[in-house]
Amino acid sequence: MITTTGLTKVYRSGDREVTALDGVDLHVREGEVYGVLGQSGAGKSTLIRCLNLLERPTSGTVTVAGQDLTALAGRGQRANAALRAARSHIGMVFQHFNLLSSRTVQDNVELPLEILKVDRRERSRKALELLDLVGLADKAGAYPAQLSGGQKQRVGIARALAGDPKVLLSDEATSALDPETTRSILTLLRDLNRQLGLTIVLITHEMDVVKTICDSAALMKNGRVVEAGTVAELLATPGSELARELFPVGGEPSGEDRTVVDITFHGSAATRPVISELARTYNVDISILGAAMDTVGGKQIGRMRIELPGRFEENVVPIGFLREQGLQVDVAAEAGPTDAAAIPAPAAPLEKEAAK
Amino acid sequence: MQPLLYDNTLDTLFMVWWSTFYAVLIGIPVGVLLHLTGRGAMLQNVVVFKALGTLANVGRSFPFLILIVVLIPFTRLVVGVSIGPTGAVVPLTIAAVPFFARLVEAALREVDKGLVEAAQAMGGGTWTIVFKVLLPQALPALVAAVTTTVITLIGYSAIAGAVGGGGLGNLAYTYGYQQYETSLMITTVVELILLVTLVQLLGDLVVRRLASRGTRASSVRVGLRRARSEEPAAVTEAA
Numbered sequence: 301m302i303t304t305t306g307l308t309k310v311y312r313s314g315d316r317e318v319t320a321l322d323g324v325d326l327h328v329r330e331g332e333v334y335g336v337l338g339q340s341g342a343g344k345s346t347l348i349r350c351l352n353l354l355e356r357p358t359s360g361t362v363t364v365a366g367q368d369l370t371a372l373a374g375r376g377q378r379a380n381a382a383l384r385a386a387r388s389h390i391g392m393v394f395q396h397f398n399l400l401s402s403r404t405v406q407d408n409v410e411l412p413l414e415i416l417k418v419d420r421r422e423r424s425r426k427a428l429e430l431l432d433l434v435g436l437a438d439k440a441g442a443y444p445a446q447l448s449g450g451q452k453q454r455v456g457i458a459r460a461l462a463g464d465p466k467v468l469l470s471d472e473a474t475s476a477l478d479p480e481t482t483r484s485i486l487t488l489l490r491d492l493n494r495q496l497g498l499t500i501v502l503i504t505h506e507m508d509v510v511k512t513i514c515d516s517a518a519l520m521k522n523g524r525v526v527e528a529g530t531v532a533e534l535l536a537t538p539g540s541e542l543a544r545e546l547f548p549v550g551g552e553p554s555g556e557d558r559t560v561v562d563i564t565f566h567g568s569a570a571t572r573p574v575i576s577e578l579a580r581t582y583n584v585d586i587s588i589l590g591a592a593m594d595t596v597g598g599k600q601i602g603r604m605r606i607e608l609p610g611r612f613e614e615n616v617v618p619i620g621f622l623r624e625q626g627l628q629v630d631v632a633a634e635a636g637p638t639d640a641a642a643i644p645a646p647a648a649p650l651e652k653e654a655a656k
Numbered sequence: 657m658q659p660l661l662y663d664n665t666l667d668t669l670f671m672v673w674w675s676t677f678y679a680v681l682i683g684i685p686v687g688v689l690l691h692l693t694g695r696g697a698m699l700q701n702v703v704v705f706k707a708l709g710t711l712a713n714v715g716r717s718f719p720f721l722i723l724i725v726v727l728i729p730f731t732r733l734v735v736g737v738s739i740g741p742t743g744a745v746v747p748l749t750i751a752a753v754p755f756f757a758r759l760v761e762a763a764l765r766e767v768d769k770g771l772v773e774a775a776q777a778m779g780g781g782t783w784t785i786v787f788k789v790l791l792p793q794a795l796p797a798l799v800a801a802v803t804t805t806v807i808t809l810i811g812y813s814a815i816a817g818a819v820g821g822g823g824l825g826n827l828a829y830t831y832g833y834q835q836y837e838t839s840l841m842i843t844t845v846v847e848l849i850l851l852v853t854l855v856q857l858l859g860d861l862v863v864r865r866l867a868s869r870g871t872r873a874s875s876v877r878v879g880l881r882r883a884r885s886e887e888p889a890a891v892t893e894a895a
Contacts (some may be wrong), residue, residue, distance in 0.1 A: 381781075388779030398774035402792040403871065411788060412778040443869050463778065523813055 301467060301499045302328040302351060307360035309346050309523075320346040322523035328501055328516070330466075333493050335510040336503040337542065338520035342578035344503040347520070348469050351501065352390045353383060364390060365466050388416055391460030395472035399444040399450040406431065406440040412462040430458040434488060457488065461496075468492070470502035474509060487543065490607050507545050511594070516588045517542055535564060535581065535601060536628055549590040549605040553632075558607050559615045560632035565602035565620060574625050575606070582618045583606055605632075660827065661843065667741045668823035668851075671813040675748035679756045684798075685711075685807075686753065686788055687760025694761075698772075698782055708757075715754035720755030720812050723747050724819055748812055758803045763797035764790050796866040803859025807852050814848065814854050824848055 309321040320343045328334045338344045349355040351362055353369050361370045362385070372383040399408050418426070431437050434454040444452055453473060460468055470489070474482040490513045492498050499624040500507065510517045510531070518528035519542045527542050528533065535543045543564075553560045563574075577588050591604040608615045612631060622629045686708060693705040694699050718726075731738045731746040767790050775789045780882045791798070817825025824844050832841025 354776055362879060384779040384781055386779075387777060390777070392774070392777040394770060394774060396768075396770055398768070398770040399773060400789065400793060402795060402866075411775070411780075414778045414788065415775075415778050415784055445869070459778075469777075 301330040301332075301365060302326065302334075302501060303361075303363045304347075304350070304520070305361050307347070307350055307362065308358045309343075309350060309355060309632075310358045317525050321350065321360075324360070324520075324523070324525050326518065326525065326528070329498060330499055331493070331497050332515040333490070333500045333502070333513050335514035335517040336501065336520060337420045337505065337507065337510055337517060337545075338503075339505060342520040343523040344520050345471065346523075348471050348501065348503050351469055352387050352392060386414060388463045389467075390463050391457075391463065391465035391466065391468040393453065393460050393470045393473045395475050397444070397449075397456045397476075399452055399455055399459075401444050402439065403443075403630075405436065405442050405444065405447070408444065408455055409459045409462055412459060416463060426462060427458075430461055432453075433461070433492075434458045434585075448481075449477050450484060453477065454487050454488065457485075457492070466499060468498050468500045470500060472504055473502065475504065475506065482506075482509070483512070489513060501651075509627060512547055519545075535566070539630065545584070547592065547594060547603045549592055549600065549603045552589070554587065554589075555608055557611055558609060558614050561606050561608065561615075561619060561622070562630040562632060563604045563606065564628040564630075565604070566628070572625070574622065574627065577625075578618055581621065584615075584618055658832070661840075661847070664817075664822065664824050664827040664844075665847065667821075668810070668813050668817070668825070670741045671744050671748060671816065671821065672806060674745045675752055675809050675813075676703070676802070678745070678749040679752035679809075680802060681803060682749070682753045683756035683790075685761055686757035687764065688790070690757060690761040691764040691790070692782065692786070695789060698785065712754035712757055715750065718751070720747070720815050721753055721819065723751055724816060724821075739820040741822045744813065745818035746822070748809055748816060751812060752805055752809055755808065756801060759801035760794075760798065763794040763801055765795045766797060786810065790828045796863045799859060800863050803855060804861075806855050806859075809847065810852055812854070837838055 303399045304324055306567040307321050307326070308319070309320045311320060322343075324343075324347060326336075326347070336344045336347060346355055350357045351364065353362065353372075357370065361368055363369070367386055369383065369386055372380060372386065399405075400411070403411070406424070406427045409430055410423045413423040413426060428437065430438060431440055434457055436451060436454050436458070439447065439451065439455075444455065447455065456473070457468075468489075473489075474485050477485060486509060489500055489502075493500050493513075502514075504510065514531060516528070516530045517534060518525045520526070527537075527540060529537070531546070534540050535547065537543060547564075549562065565574075575586060575588075578584065587607045589605040589607055591602070593600070593602045595601070608618060612619075619629055619631065690705065690712070693701040693708070695705075724744075727747045727750060728738045731743050734746050735742050737743045760828050771789050771793060772785055775785050780788070813821065813823050814825030814828070817823040817827070818829040820826070824847060828841050828844040831837045834842060
């Protein structure tokens with residue numbers, strides 16, 4: 301649905317150059333919720349603004365719904381009619397809502413329709429229908445200043461949907477909201493994704509957002525995408541930073557000559573008593589350093605950090621047993637230099653997977 | 657004394673009204689253009705921005721008394737006379753345009769960039785952004801700018817009066833000052849003070865009404881607003 305290739309954005313101020321995006325290849329499939337994670341300054345805000353060309357990339361291409369936006373002309377800041385038409389079918393919601401305080405809620409939702417030159421009766425009908433969809437039918441006549449943050453964002457979402465978009469871009473849409481409101485907005489986005497088949501790209505610095513609604517995610521650092529894939533793929537990738545962040549399990553080894561192993565359970569494996577089987581079969585003492593169960597992307601996932609007595613070489617057999625059970629096993633890096641080689645690479649390069 | 661005061665009050669109102677009218681008519685487009693052509697703005701254009709900016713600065717730095725004299729040939733060309741209230745409207749307008757245009761530019765600068773970005777993301781062009789975002793959002797600040805301009809023009813009109821423009825300034829100068837009618841002079845000054853106070857109060861009231869949209873609005877007022885529904889009309893009303 302959205303593909304970027306070699307997207308680069310360099311800002312020049314005087315003789316200083318700042319590279320905000322450094323060759324970003326993104327692939328968002330139709331109908332998925334795609335999260336772009338990163339700390340502030342990682343370039344995610346620039347990335348999402350390049351997707352509807354609010355920022356013109358220095359080089360690279362952006363294709364949305366089969367249309368190459370970068371090919372549409374528009375000098376400098378100015379956008380030509382073709383690009384403006386394309387934009388009107390890409391919805392966008394903002395961290396600070398960006399509602400016009402001079403207009404009522406209904407008039408705010410009607411603004412994109414005015415731009416599309418929809419006649420007044422149709423505008424009104426559509427705006428009220430959208431407000432009903434986001435659960436604000438009774439606030440049509442109110443002004444933004446009379447609404448709570450969550451309500452304002454609902455208006456922002458209704459407004460973004462006015463042009464019947466296939467794609468919704470969300471720029472930190474929940475970052476200014478409290479946890480409970482964040483959840484309700486995310487639920488709304490999830491529902492819209494399912495009901496309307498809306499493809500959603502959201503940028504966020506909150507791991508919880510990705511955990512709650514994303515099908516796929518990318519991690520950005522210094523203008524590059526360092527990891528990308530579906531949430532399941534990421535969790536199955538050894539050493540994945542996103543997986544670790546999505547699902548942190550803490551705990552330091554209790555002493556030397558110990559092997560620390562991270563185990564990830566997916567689906568049916570999550571319910572089997574593998575640890576006690578391991579202890580009985582090999583007669584080893586296992587300490588659990590940390591563990592967590594959670595639902596990520598709608599699937600039950602468990603993660604556990606355990607400690608086995610002895611060095612890695614002495615534990616090859618029990619670790620092999622765990623792998624045989626269909627579990628994903630990562631040996632913590634500090635245990636020994638040979639480990640990296642010992643871990644098979646299960647998921648082939650994720651980019652390839654994502655390109656299907 | 658009474659008919660004299662009455663006639664001259666009308667002259668002052670005439671001068672202030674028409675010069676404000678033309679200053680707003682010309683000043684809003686100039687201010688919008690200044691805003692749009694500035695650095696990093698939508699229609700960034702250094703030549704236009706610099707030219708307009710220089711013109712505005714020159715206009716604002718001219719002492720008003722000298723401006724009147726310099727403009728005499730131009731005034732005669734435009735309105736046929738160079739004295740009296742009609743003749744005074746031209747220099748008053750010329751003095752007020754750069755002043756008001758800068759106020760407009762400043763008012764537009766205060767509009768949240770995020771709103772402009774949102775309108776762009778919806779596919780809005782420059783026209784949409786100016787008429788549906790910038791001007792309506794800046795409306796309270798624009799009304800405040802008009803208020804300040806009116807008050808400045810009341811002061812200027814008194815200067816214009818002293819050099820043959822008619823109005824309260826003329827009255828205070830010729831009768832009050834030159835003919836030692838102190839009571840008339842004081843009356844005139846008091847009237848000017850009342851006029852300025854009235855304009856300021858009125859302006860502040862409108863600004864407060866506009867700025868508090870939604871924050872204090874009772875359901876009754878919201879209802880009225882909805883009934884009126886054609887919001888863009890408000891812009892032209894203010895102009």
